[in-house]
Amino acid sequence: MRIRTLMLGWEFPPYISGGLGTACFGLTKAMDRLGMPVTFVLPRAKPIRLVAGTGEPVGSESADDPLHYAFRHVRLRPVGAALTPYASAGMVGVASRHASGLDRFGLDLEADSHAIYGPDMVAEVHRYAEKVLQIAETEEFDIIHAHDWMTYPAGVALAAHSGKPLVIHVHSTEFDRSGEHVNQYVYDIERHAMHVANRIIAVSNYTRNIIISRYGVSPEKVEVVYNGVDGHGAYNGGGRQAWPAKTDKVVLFLGRITMQKGPEYFLYAAKKVLEKMNNVKFIMAGDGDLLYGSIELAAHLGIGHQVFFTRFLRGDDVHKAYQMADLYVMPSVSEPFGIAPLEALQHDVPVLVSKQSGIAEAFRNALKVDFWDINEMANKMIAVLRHPPLHEMLRVEGRKEAFRFRWEDSAARVNEIYHATLGVA
Amino acid sequence: MASVCFYFQVHQPYRLRHYTIFDNGPDYFDDNKNAQVCRKVAHKCYLPTNRLLLELIKAHEGRFKVSFSITGVVLEQFRNYAPEVLATFQELAATGCVEFLAETYYHSLSFLYSPSEFAAQVQAHKELIRELFGQTPQVFRNTELVYSNAVAETIERTGGFKAILAEGADHILGYRSPNYIYRPPNTQNLKLLLKNYRLSDDIAFRFSNPHWSEWPMRAPKFAQWINAVNGNGFTVNLFVDYETFGEHQWEDTGIFDFLRCLPEEVLKHPDNNFMTPSEVADAYESVDIVDVPRLMSWADTERDLSAWLGNAMQQNAITQLYSLERAVKRSDDPDLLEDWRKLQTSDHFYYMCTKWFADGDVHKYFNPYNSPYDSYINFMNVLDNLSMRCRAGRHRHQSQGSITTLLPA
Incomplete structure (x- = not known):
């Protein structure tokens, strides 16, 4: 049976940063290749012009606009909504209390939300849910698939309204994003959706364990589907860049500079590396609420002249950063999966990842450390920088392994889970 | 019989x-x-x-x-x-x-x-x-x-x-x-x-x-x-x-x-x-x-030495180790010599084997490390220290030598 999915997804790259959009786009493209019919409800901040009567968008800002990706089995249904999964530097707001008539689906919309999330997020989440209900009126589907907390209320509401089963896909939890200082409002949305959902897809066993232990969900309901990585992300053009002067080794942090990503552990380890080696530069590429704090910390540690902050990088600049790097480090405090290390490997950069990540459990040809163990982190950084055979093997074997994480495999697993959820062959 | x-x-x-x-x-x-x-x-x-x-x-x-x-x-x-x-x-x-x-x-x-x-x-x-x-x-x-x-x-x-x-x-x-x-x-x-x-x-x-x-x-x-x-x-x-x-x-x-x-x-x-x-x-x-022109061993189906010397890390580690032989032996330091010899035990190189990495298997059972990369890093850190001891020993010898010549006979 061909199962028709109504997918509540996320804006595709390059419009947002971070792994969620990348994962949604990768999974959806693979489902398309496998011939799985999907209606993808896409929140768009920018106005979209549609060709009258077709629902097809016209015009675009860039050539690789995903709206122009040639899907065959996936239909995109853009909705105007200002949802962004992450806040950028300094964008710490208190969510307002707009409530719109979704209370009947069991959500307490008056909850106070001190958030690392953008302003008016609560209102946006609910506006989005209402629009999803409208769109669904004109759609035929067998199953609902919702990605991360901001789409859960819409998924829960739609499941109640339509009677169709709900699968939620957990790319991260409130505990990953906020540590122990969870936002109660967000936690409640997550917990409610997890308990209402018919199946839960977790991006790793690491995340599955959080879902079971922190949200009290019964283990049988939670399946693990690893992310894939797009072959197209690999960049093969051009030689290595000559900046900074390549007598220096370069260690790269690339990601949002937030508590979750562990930027301070990177800097403490950098300090220790520089005690043993002089010719090392550290690049921190990304934005986030700890950006300024990290710049200050680097200065405070006396290594400011050897740490470079590039802010958020796009497109070619990302490729350039990888080209310069001798080592990519992901020191995340809690990382549900971690697509970024796989992308680094596709760019021929060996990786060191924290053990508190999904990728650490699934990947062999990477170095692994506890995020808090800065001594060991520095020890391993130095080893990669000093021993060419180690660098070479991590790079070559890691790259091979990275290409084994295929979105088609993830999509096929999702398809199995749909069938099991619907109880059909 | x-x-x-x-x-x-x-x-x-x-x-x-x-x-x-x-x-x-x-x-x-x-x-x-x-x-x-x-x-x-x-x-x-x-x-x-x-x-x-x-x-x-x-x-x-x-x-x-x-x-x-x-x-x-x-x-x-x-x-x-x-x-x-x-x-x-x-x-x-x-x-x-x-x-x-x-x-x-x-x-x-x-x-x-x-x-x-x-x-x-x-x-x-x-x-x-x-x-x-x-x-x-x-x-x-x-x-x-x-x-x-x-x-x-x-x-x-x-x-x-x-x-x-x-x-x-x-x-x-x-x-x-x-x-x-x-x-x-x-x-x-x-x-x-x-x-x-x-x-x-x-x-x-x-x-x-x-x-x-x-x-x-x-x-x-x-x-x-x-x-x-x-x-x-x-x-x-x-x-x-x-x-x-x-x-x-x-x-x-x-x-x-x-x-x-x-x-x-x-x-x-x-x-x-x-x-x-x-x-x-x-x-x-x-x-x-029975003619055996090439080295063989009793390991794995290949019966070769790839479990110990099959990858670049293993080759690098063992070559570096034996390159210290002269320095170790000239140091006249029995502890240094013994440490150097204990590092020659083939198991240290076996732990760095990546051959079976994909499917775990026998090799994993006997391996105290979580990964071959970790074992290589650890070994090379030890070797780095051992090589510093060789250098320090040589300096000490030289300086002792010069002191004795200065002493009145």
Whole structure:
């Protein structure tokens, strides 16, 4: 049976940063290749012009606009909504209390939300849910698939309204994003959706364990589907860049500079590396609420002249950063999966990842450390920088392994889970 | 005639402690862990098996015989951590039915990197065996049965050896059987005993595998297979890791019962007997030359050295280690020399193997590290410190030298 999915997804790259959009786009493209019919409800901040009567968008800002990706089995249904999964530097707001008539689906919309999330997020989440209900009126589907907390209320509401089963896909939890200082409002949305959902897809066993232990969900309901990585992300053009002067080794942090990503552990380890080696530069590429704090910390540690902050990088600049790097480090405090290390490997950069990540459990040809163990982190950084055979093997074997994480495999697993959820062959 | 020739390999390395680039003491080895492993394996394998063998040797009044190759590094550890194991090996030696073979003291791959170091380690091991067991080894087996014509030639030149052991690999034997005695090319008197890997692996690997068509294998069935060799060979060389008994094959698999019943079952056939390797070498003439121009070992299906030297990290680590030989030996520092030698133990390179990384497998079971990368990093950090000690030693020597010349005579 061909199962028709109504997918509540996320804006595709390059419009947002971070792994969620990348994962949604990768999974959806693979489902398309496998011939799985999907209606993808896409929140768009920018106005979209549609060709009258077709629902097809016209015009675009860039050539690789995903709206122009040639899907065959996936239909995109853009909705105007200002949802962004992450806040950028300094964008710490208190969510307002707009409530719109979704209370009947069991959500307490008056909850106070001190958030690392953008302003008016609560209102946006609910506006989005209402629009999803409208769109669904004109759609035929067998199953609902919702990605991360901001789409859960819409998924829960739609499941109640339509009677169709709900699968939620957990790319991260409130505990990953906020540590122990969870936002109660967000936690409640997550917990409610997890308990209402018919199946839960977790991006790793690491995340599955959080879902079971922190949200009290019964283990049988939670399946693990690893992310894939797009072959197209690999960049093969051009030689290595000559900046900074390549007598220096370069260690790269690339990601949002937030508590979750562990930027301070990177800097403490950098300090220790520089005690043993002089010719090392550290690049921190990304934005986030700890950006300024990290710049200050680097200065405070006396290594400011050897740490470079590039802010958020796009497109070619990302490729350039990888080209310069001798080592990519992901020191995340809690990382549900971690697509970024796989992308680094596709760019021929060996990786060191924290053990508190999904990728650490699934990947062999990477170095692994506890995020808090800065001594060991520095020890391993130095080893990669000093021993060419180690660098070479991590790079070559890691790259091979990275290409084994295929979105088609993830999509096929999702398809199995749909069938099991619907109880059909 | 079918002579069953048992040789058991006994070895435990000195495992390294976690050693980072920020450490700088010369204490490289994890004494706690090494003691712990030694006692654990003693309890599960060495003690019960030694006692069982003693019992069997007594019961069969000299008709049941075995041989051992016990590395110098494990004998040291027995002495320190499990003296009762050493005592039972000495009891076995006293029965006159147990032969001890020679190998490199440090279970090293020194043959490939330093002829003089290889010779020194073989000599040291011989002396230790003589001291502990009162017999001089007459048969040599190289670490992991690493073997080629060149190893045989070296051993014959060394002198004092009747035979050498190697893997009965298909690619060197062709249609020939491992159950005959052979000789290496370009040697005069040395005999070559080849492992019957099918029957050896039936015990060491397949014994407890319920998916094996012959499972469960009990002693009478195995004895039938031995009997079948009568008329088709002289000897069945069963070369297995001693840890097979109780450690790789747990007691509840019935491995001890198998061993307990085996001598009686084998000896039921009037043409069967048990012999040690030097007895085999004395009793039978070699039938042919076996030419082994390239190095081989008893490991994995490849029977090559790729488990120790197969990747760039392993090559780098071992080359760096042996490049320090001159500096270490010139330092005249016995502690430094001993540390350097303990680092030669082949296990350290085995831990860096990435060959089976994809599917875990046997290699993982014996590996104290989570990944081959971690083991390489740890080893290289230790080596870095060792090399600093070499340099420091040289400076001290030089400065001491200059001071003495300044002193009035």
